Structures are given as structure tokens and as C-alpha cells.
Amino acid sequence: MSLLTIRNLSVTFATASGPFRAVDGVDMTIAPGEVVGIVGESGSGKSVAMLGLMGLLPDSATVTADVISFEGRDMLKMSNRERRKIIGKDIAMIFQEPIASLNPCFTAGYQIGEALKTHLGLDKKAARRRTIELLSQVGIPEPERRMTAYPHQLSGGMSQRVMIAMAIACEPKLLIADEPTTALDVTIQAQILDLLLDLQRERGMAMILITHDMGVIAETAERVVVQYAGQQVERQSVANLFETPRHPYTSALLAAMPERARGGRLPTIPGVVPGQGDRPTACLFNPRCPKADERCRTVVPPRQPAELGEALCHYPVGADPRPPEAIPPGFGPLSRQPLEGGARASTIAPEVPGDAR
Amino acid sequence: MTAIVTAKNLSQIYELKRGMFAKPLALKAVKETSFTVEQGETLAIVGESGCGKSTLARMLTMIEPPTEGELTIDGIRIAEASDSDLKRLRSIVQIVFQNPYGALNPRQKVGAILEEPLKINTSLSAAERRERAEKMLAEVGLRPEHYGRYPHMFSGGQRQRIAIARAIMLEPKILVLDEPVSALDVSIQAQILNLLAELQERLGLTYIFISHDLSVVRHVATRVMVMYLGRPVEIAPVEELYANPLHPYTRALLAATPAARPGRRGARQRLTGELPSPINPPTGCAFHPRCPYADERTKRERPELTQHGKTMVACFAVDEGRLPPPDAAVVETPEPRA
Numbered sequence A: 001m002s003l004l005t006i007r008n009l010s011v012t013f014a015t016a017s018g019p020f021r022a023v024d025g026v027d028m029t030i031a032p033g034e035v036v037g038i039v040g041e042s043g044s045g046k047s048v049a050m051l052g053l054m055g056l057l058p059d060s061a062t063v064t065a066d067v068i069s070f071e072g073r074d075m076l077k078m079s080n081r082e083r084r085k086i087i088g089k090d091i092a093m094i095f096q097e098p099i100a101s102l103n104p105c106f107t108a109g110y111q112i113g114e115a116l117k118t119h120l121g122l123d124k125k126a127a128r129r130r131t132i133e134l135l136s137q138v139g140i141p142e143p144e145r146r147m148t149a150y151p152h153q154l155s156g157g158m159s160q161r162v163m164i165a166m167a168i169a170c171e172p173k174l175l176i177a178d179e180p181t182t183a184l185d186v187t188i189q190a191q192i193l194d195l196l197l198d199l200q201r202e203r204g205m206a207m208i209l210i211t212h213d214m215g216v217i218a219e220t221a222e223r224v225v226v227q228y229a230g231q232q233v234e235r236q237s238v239a240n241l242f243e244t245p246r247h248p249y250t251s252a253l254l255a256a257m258p259e260r261a262r263g264g265r266l267p268t269i270p271g272v273v274p275g276q277g278d279r280p281t282a283c284l285f286n287p288r289c290p291k292a293d294e295r296c297r298t299v300v301p302p303r304q305p306a307e308l309g310e311a312l313c314h315y316p317v318g319a320d321p322r323p324p325e326a327i328p329p330g331f332g333p334l335s336r337q338p339l340e341g342g343a344r345a346s347t348i349a350p351e352v353p354g355d356a357r
Numbered sequence B: 001m002t003a004i005v006t007a008k009n010l011s012q013i014y015e016l017k018r019g020m021f022a023k024p025l026a027l028k029a030v031k032e033t034s035f036t037v038e039q040g041e042t043l044a045i046v047g048e049s050g051c052g053k054s055t056l057a058r059m060l061t062m063i064e065p066p067t068e069g070e071l072t073i074d075g076i077r078i079a080e081a082s083d084s085d086l087k088r089l090r091s092i093v094q095i096v097f098q099n100p101y102g103a104l105n106p107r108q109k110v111g112a113i114l115e116e117p118l119k120i121n122t123s124l125s126a127a128e129r130r131e132r133a134e135k136m137l138a139e140v141g142l143r144p145e146h147y148g149r150y151p152h153m154f155s156g157g158q159r160q161r162i163a164i165a166r167a168i169m170l171e172p173k174i175l176v177l178d179e180p181v182s183a184l185d186v187s188i189q190a191q192i193l194n195l196l197a198e199l200q201e202r203l204g205l206t207y208i209f210i211s212h213d214l215s216v217v218r219h220v221a222t223r224v225m226v227m228y229l230g231r232p233v234e235i236a237p238v239e240e241l242y243a244n245p246l247h248p249y250t251r252a253l254l255a256a257t258p259a260a261r262p263g264r265r266g267a268r269q270r271l272t273g274e275l276p277s278p279i280n281p282p283t284g285c286a287f288h289p290r291c292p293y294a295d296e297r298t299k300r301e302r303p304e305l306t307q308h309g310k311t312m313v314a315c316f317a318v319d320e321g322r323l324p325p326p327d328a329a330v331v332e333t334p335e336p337r338a
Ligand SMILES: Nc1ncnc2c1ncn2[C@@H]1O[C@H](COP(=O)(O)OP(=O)(O)OP(=O)(O)O)[C@@H](O)[C@H]1O
Pocket: B014, B015, B027, B028, B029, B047, B048, B049, B050, B051, B052, B053, B054, B055, B056, B212, B278
């Protein structure tokens, strides 16, 4: 049985300039012990989708879904009290900004202790013992001393560890880690990722790892969801995603990475991610997509089958049904070059939405 | 090749005041750093947060004088330069900052932002300045109608283009780029890196490129200087650094950088511990508390940069020939392209 199932989750914000759909029809199935990655550029709705799931969005947000179930229990029909029992205990989250999400007025030890008392009903002494245990487990030297430190007295890496200690305090079955290492140096990032994967392996904890870093995804996740402008445009195993990306956006994103380039210019994606004011019609990627034609601008693209990466696209890379002469170079079935596909060698591309073509 | 920048024993020491009676603490942000930058090359400076990269950038751009050491730029020794020489040097060296949001004045229109350096440093007429600004917009991939807009109306990538445009208004020879793409998404990062490469070719610019991202550095750099706690620990040509990293810290940085290829996790050596405080740095080699090759000597003595092949490295283990060859798992060999 799956641990968490989400079907058609959407989030719309009421803003001064009208409604803004930040998350648009997101699905997710995660089995116990599995690691799923969500990648996407900033503003693609990764955080909002997960905050929506956790019920942590402000009142201006409207969250809708067909199904949200945890261990077979329908979370949509639950009372708030029942939901709170799951969230914070069985599902825990590590937030993007560690410093901002720790309460500055309380010591690290106190904040972890409170979670233990509330969710596990530990008494003060047991909570203290467990807190020290947790802090040393996440690699904090001298945990007794650090317990009494306030968040501002901790470095970025240390506060991130405290956040992790707090999140795993109640042995969650699912950990949602939102950019857990983005603010950290690479050597500390490597330590934190190792720590998270150890916990996942040792305890069979499932994990949703949100990041904009393709390298982090490659090293940690088993399955990947690529998000663009609030939509999941591709869903594949990590190996297949890097080998044969199917959505033109994924393919372009991979090609734009400097480590994949061999000297010279990097292939770029012209334009920028659409915002509230310039949301395109039909396929949201069409103004930036080199494969786009009239159909992409007028007909909402279908969800392709699993062997095509569940790509949300009329013309998935390597399986474009159009006659060869209608396909831009580098995309035809014969000239499959997934790494270069989707991106074009650019000169200095003006990055104005709508001017991409 | 000729050196356009020569730094000799540059130090920047900040005094941290601790109330009226306590002696101020000395924070050595950059210590006795020597290096050269060749005309037309890209010298990348890498290292963890707080290792002194931005401090070095501020010295190179004459925003802050070094507390010790000597800096020569374009043949002129800064400490002895006349006012007119300094004025010339200030337009020769320009800087682009990390944060495309904070670096531009929100109350100035793009046109005014671009024309400001001309207004201060040249006697061009208003019409001539405008012409130069409009030409520059095109040069960095912006559009003429952007001239009259405010910075908040632009995306992060566009703001970085504006910052680059401003930096090259005075036709500098040297650009110091302090994390110019760190705040940008991959697709926008690629646009800006291409722009920088094109400008460098067309204008013959010399770049000092500060970054903590080793995959970006590999793509842009000619030579790389790795810093740890205020000092360079390794300086090497880019191919050499990635093919044969010598300093254990360089190796650790490379090992920690995630490779954008699945299934590579696990095989690497990890660094433990965090960057120590520059107020109270470790004795001897500053890296010794985190170094797998540390011994008694490294705790007492500090290694100097010494030449080993094409590489300058400050490490006793290298000097003593007891450093193992770079681990195959650590060094990235590019996969052949289809
Ligand atoms: N004006 C200042 N007064 C006191 N200390 C300073 C000052 N500027 C920098 N420092 C300290 O000097 C050290 C080096 O700082 P610097 O900003 O050069 O680091 P960096 O390598 O650019 O880091 P990052 O990667 O985070 O940008 C740090 O410990 C920093 O706190």
C-alpha cells in the first residue's frame, strides 16, 4: 500500500491582481521508504504544493484536491484534530530557511523537547534525554551544550541539523525536505544529504526531497517529478530522466547545466518562467519551447504514458509524431540527442516573455 | 602573457570592537595572499562561505584598501598611485555583485543607472550618454524600451544583465564578478554565462570570477584559486585542477559537489566538521582539523604555496610525497557525448 497518495492537488492564491494558480493538478504516490525528488526552477510551486498538503498556507490560498490519503486514510475528510495528529508526527517537514523556521526566542533544545512532549507524551526528563540523543544523531558536537543555544548562535549548517533533529524527533514515516541544503556550502550539503539518506535507510522513512539542483536529485532520489509553472511536466525514474528526458523542458534544463556542456556556449532556454500576468495558453512551456507549434498554443497537452516519462506534452522528445520536416533540428526520432534537445545555441537571447520566438 | 593584476601578501584584518575596555578582536578575513591575473584570462576564486572571497574582491576593486600587502593593477602600484592614476584605475576595474536584487538602486530608472558612471567619470553630453546607454542595453541582450523602467520590473536574470551593463559602461579592462550567477536558476544562469563569455571575447576583458559552484567554475575559468580561511591553498590551470586536484581541501570540495549523474552517491570521501572561525583559526595548517592527512607537523607549521608541476599548492602531505593519487571516484571524467 502506498504511504501517501495525492491526486489533482491545486493551490490558488487570491491576490490584488486576481486569482493566481501556483500549483496546478499535482499528483504524487509515495511508498514507505521511498525517496522522490521534486525539481523545478524557483517559483514553480514546489514549496507551495507541499505547504498546501501540510495545511500550512495562509488564508489567501485555496487548496483543492481529489484525493489526499495517508496510509489509506482520507485526509480531506478528517477533522482538523485528526489531521494534526498525522502532521508533525507521521509527516514532518524541513523548511527552506532553517533560521527563519526556528523560533528565535527559544533554545534549540527547548523546541525539540516541546515536540517530543506534545506528540509522544514524553515527560521532561525523557524528553531531555531524547533531545540529546537526537542532536548527536544529526552530528551536532557537544549536544548538551548546544541544547541551550538560541537559533542565532548556530551556524547555517548547525541550524539545519537542529531542524532535522526536530523533524525526525517523532520518527515520521514521511519526511518532506524543502531545499534542505540550498543555503549551505557543498561540504556541509554533502553531510546533510548523507544524514538524511542514512535516516531514510535505517528507519525506512520515506522522503520527498525538493530542490532546484539537478545534481542533488541525481545523487539522492529514486524517482523524480519535474515541475514547471505549477504543473508536473515529467515523472520518471532518476536514471531514465537523466538518460532520456522526454519533456522538452527537462531536456533543456539538463542541457543548460554547465557540467553537461563541453566548452563553448551553453545551450539556453530563452525567456523566463511565466508569472501571474503572462500565463500562456494551452501548454505553459510553449513560449520557450523550440518544438512548439500552433497545436501547443491552442490545445492543452495530454499526459503521455509511463514509457514517455508521463510527459505533459504533445511532442515528447524522441517520440514526436510529426513528419520529420516539421520537427526542429535535434528533435526528430532519428536524431535523438536528448542532452542537447530542447535548447538552442543562443547568441544573447533577449529574455523577454513572448519574444522568445 | 602579462600580468594585469599582481597581488603580493595582501591581508585584510578587521577589528571587532568589544566595548570600551576590552581589546578589540582581530578578524583576519584575508591573509598574506599572493597571486597574479593574466591579461584576458578568467581567474576563478572558489571556497566556502566566509573564506574571504568577497573581501578579496573589495580590495581588488579598491573599495577597501588592504591592511597589508601590495596590489599592482595595470602596471600601477595602488599604494603609491596619484589621484589621476587612481581615477583611471577605478574605471579600469569594475565589479558585479552577487545579489541582482540589492545591487541596483530601486529609485533609479535603468537609463540613469547605466549613465551614472559616465556622468561621474566622463564629460559626455546628455545625448551622448543616452546613446551609449542604449547601445549597451542591446549589447547585454536587453531592449530599448527597458531604458525607462525601474529595476523592480525585471526578473533576476535581467537585473544581472543590467548590473553587467553598468559595470562595462566605462570600458573596463577587468571585471570582478562576485557570485554573478549564484542567485539564478539554471536556465537563466546559462544565459548570463554565455553573455559573459561573449563580452569577454568581444571586449578582451579579464575576469576574476568568484564562485562556490565548481561546475560553473570548470566551465568558465582559465585558472582556479582555491581559498580556505583567508588563504589560497591551491592555484592551478583549470584542467589540471579537475584532473589532478592536489590539496586535500580541493579534493573534498570536488567530492562534495553533486554530479548531475544518477547513481554516483556513496563512493566518496566526506569532509567532517565545519569551517573554523577566522577570529580564532587553527594553528599550523588551518585545514588540519578536517584533514585526513594531518599529522604532528601540520598542527605546528603552516605550509607555504609551492610549485608542483603546473600547480601551486600549500600542503605538507604533497611536499612530503605522502598524498595518495586522486581517488578515481573523486575526479570527474566527462562522459563522451553521443
Ligand atoms: N566589514 C567587515 N567587518 C568584520 N568582518 C568582516 C567584514 N567583512 C567580512 N568580514 C568577515 O571576513 C570573513 C570573510 O568574509 P567574505 O565576505 O570575504 O567571505 P566570502 O568568501 O565572500 O563568503 P560568501 O561565500 O559567504 O560570500 C568572514 O568571516 C566575514 O564574516
